[in-house]
Amino acid sequence: MFDLPARESLPPQGACAEPPLHPSETAGVSASPSAEAALPSLRVLVVDDQASLRALLKAQLSAAGHEVTLADGGAQALDAFKRYRPDVVLLDVHMPVHDGYWVAARLREIEQERGAWTPIIFLSALGQDHDLQKGIACGGDDYLIKPVSLVVLKSKLRAMQRIRLLQGQLLTVSDELRRSNAKLLRLSMEDGLTGLVNRRTLDERLRHEVLEVQRTGRPLSLLLCDIDHFKNYNDTLGHQAGDECLRQVARYLLTSCLRPNDLAARYGGEEFALVLPNTPHGGALAWAHALRKTLADTPLEHPASPVAPHVTLSCGVTTLRADQSASPELLLQRADEALYHAKELGRNRYYSADLQRDGLTLGEQELARFD
Numbered sequence: 414m415f416d417l418p419a420r421e422s423l424p425p426q427g428a429c430a431e432p433p434l435h436p437s438e439t440a441g442v443s444a445s446p447s448a449e450a451a452l453p454s455l456r457v458l459v460v461d462d463q464a465s466l467r468a469l470l471k472a473q474l475s476a477a478g479h480e481v482t483l484a485d486g487g488a489q490a491l492d493a494f495k496r497y498r499p500d501v502v503l504l505d506v507h508m509p510v511h512d513g514y515w516v517a518a519r520l521r522e523i524e525q526e527r528g529a530w531t532p533i534i535f536l537s538a539l540g541q542d543h544d545l546q547k548g549i550a551c552g553g554d555d556y557l558i559k560p561v562s563l564v565v566l567k568s569k570l571r572a573m574q575r576i577r578l579l580q581g582q583l584l585t586v587s588d589e590l591r592r593s594n595a596k597l598l599r600l601s602m603e604d605g606l607t608g609l610v611n612r613r614t615l616d617e618r619l620r621h622e623v624l625e626v627q628r629t630g631r632p633l634s635l636l637l638c639d640i641d642h643f644k645n646y647n648d649t650l651g652h653q654a655g656d657e658c659l660r661q662v663a664r665y666l667l668t669s670c671l672r673p674n675d676l677a678a679r680y681g682g683e684e685f686a687l688v689l690p691n692t693p694h695g696g697a698l699a700w701a702h703a704l705r706k707t708l709a710d711t712p713l714e715h716p717a718s719p720v721a722p723h724v725t726l727s728c729g730v731t732t733l734r735a736d737q738s739a740s741p742e743l744l745l746q747r748a749d750e751a752l753y754h755a756k757e758l759g760r761n762r763y764y765s766a767d768l769q770r771d772g773l774t775l776g777e778q779e780l781a782r783f784d
């Protein structure tokens with residue numbers, strides 16, 4: 414039996430001497446008095462086989478502003494729980510077919526799958542210590558012995574409201590934290606000016622791809638490209654135009670990366686790196702040739718270049734085959750040496766680090782492209 418509403422004697426507003434739930438050092442999460450005033454109403458699932466009690470609870474809790482759903486037994490409770498997703502469950506223990514302990518255990522299983530937590534309060538006439546112990550062990554959060562004072566029940570629900578409010582705030586904070594972390598991670602991987610990946614990400618990826626060569630037996634090509642006479646560009650057109658030029662070259666490189674695993678990175682100031690997995694040396698040279706043509710065909714003027722009227726690149730190309738072994742550092746060094754040769758030979762060209770050293774031969778067409 415529940416106490417009748419007439420016996421209810423809630424303290425007047427403001428007479429409650431409870432301290433705030435959390436001091437304000439809990440960043441972004443607090444249950445201040447103003448927040449308390451706006452405590453959210455709850456979706457309450459009442460599970461009891463006694464119709465009169467269900468009706469009484471529904472009337473009282475609805476009057477207190479809560480939304481109440483009723484279930485008269487275990488199976489109906491599980492169904493209502495899945496469908497209505499209540500904020501709190503008031504659960505009778507002694508019921509035919511399935512008792513409240515069984516229901517609580519099933520509810521916890523459902524919640525485990527969802528990664529959620531809904532408070533369960535047992536309302537039971539069984540008042541022994543071991544009854545309470547069993548209820549909590551089965552997944553209950555509180556255990557009230559019938560007859561339950563409505564004042565006590567309302568106070569318990571008020572506590573649940575606070576928890577729900579804090580839970581919502583915590584979810585918001587952790588959501589913001591997740592978004593900030595994702596942004597930070599992206600920033601730590603990207604070059605701010607061009608949006609390409611940065612040197613750190615390049616190093617990680619290169620390390621991974623070098624291992625992949627041994628695992629898959631597929632060759633890996635690396636290109637280092639440097640804008641020719643870029644100092645002249647800056648000096649003539651200004652630093653901002655220089656920045657825009659870097660962005661534009663980055664876009665060309667990105668659009669030239671046709672395969673999902675190709676990677677374009679900003680290697681340094683006006684230097685870029687291209688990682689081309691599963692690409693033999695001839696393919697990498699053809700890639701460099703196509704890039705050179707793209708730049709020649711685009712209206713990216715370089716009025717201060719002695720090489721061409723447009724922006725040009727010099728590229729060093731190297732390839733790691735499965736029958737070779739090399740560290741990522743050695744690959745970068747080879748590509749850098751090849752880039753140096755491309756500059757020395759007059760710029761606006763690509764140079765192979767591997768052709769002579771590895772005794773590679775290319776087809777006539779490929780050699781014709783090799784400036």
Ligand SMILES: Nc1nc2c(ncn2[C@@H]2O[C@H](COP(=O)(O)OP(=O)(O)OP(=O)(O)O)[C@@H](O)[C@H]2O)c(=O)[nH]1
Nearest residue numbers: 639640641642643644645647652653655656682683
């Ligand atoms: N606008 C701009 N310029 C940059 C940036 N990073 C590096 N630079 C400039 O790039 C220029 C590189 O100059 P150098 O290393 O002499 O190379 P270069 O003039 O391209 O000559 P070569 O490479 O030999 O053809 C310097 O003037 C740098 O200030 C950047 O983020 N923005």
